[in-house]
Amino acid sequence: MTDSFEYSALLRLIEERSAAFRSAVAAAPGLDVPVPSCPEWTLFDLVQHLGTGQRWWAAIVAAGPAEAPPAKDPAQAPGELDALLAWYAESNELLLSALREAGPERECWTWWSAGLSPANARGVARRRVHEVLVHTYDAQLAAGAVEPMPVDVALDGLAEFLDTCNSTPAAWPHEPATIHYHATEGRSWLLALDGTGAWPAPLPDDAAPASASATGTAEQLLLFVWGRLTLGDLKTEGEPRVFEQLIAWEPEV
Known part of the structure; x- marks a missing residue:
């Protein structure tokens, strides 16, 4: 695994990038606007995808070592903007709480266990930073106001993609x-x-x-x-x- 941020910094970045994601969603003209970088998705679909992912990885980290992941929650996210943003904030906090409770070295199921990224909470935290980073770009693109990524986070994002994918x-x-x-x-x-x-x-x-x-x-x-x-x-x-x-x-x- 190439050098990355400390675990505490990864958790902080999940929180910071998620705040930027919510801001982009709130600034968009509507939840039904298309996401140009995710063909066939609306902004609502993007929020549901990312929030469902945060909840799923929270359950994976909480479960610890396992041969298979828990099932994803099939529940639909709420369709009204304020409720959807609150649901996403809750989804993100569930992940952060699971990562804080686990600590960086707790092993868990991951789909990348055969590669360089560790199959533990640290590897999950790093992956989720960059999931949120890229999907924030997607949301900003849909809202028509893309902001530059923090350079140090983008650099780690490329290294993480190579390590994981x-x-x-x-x-x-x-x-x-x-x-x-x-x-x-x-x-x-x-x-x-x-x-x-x-x-x-x-x-x-x-x-x-x-x-x-x-x-x-x-x-x-x-x-x-x-x-x-x-x-x-x-x-x-x-x-x-x-x-x-x-x-x-x-x-x-």
């Missing part, structure tokens, strides 16, 4: 390749793809040229790996099909 022992089904990600704020990462799986790491100074590389701000790179931007929004070098193969890859472990 792009690390696996499942064999890469294509010709071995490397991808370099370069953030203009001064950090870079290497993603190696071969028969041993996909493994990210900080980019060493003496790294060989990559099969493909992408350069942009931390926010641009984060939004790219989350599917909100395209390669055309970044400066790229090398073979673009490597990115296409990675995006299409659904490894089974």
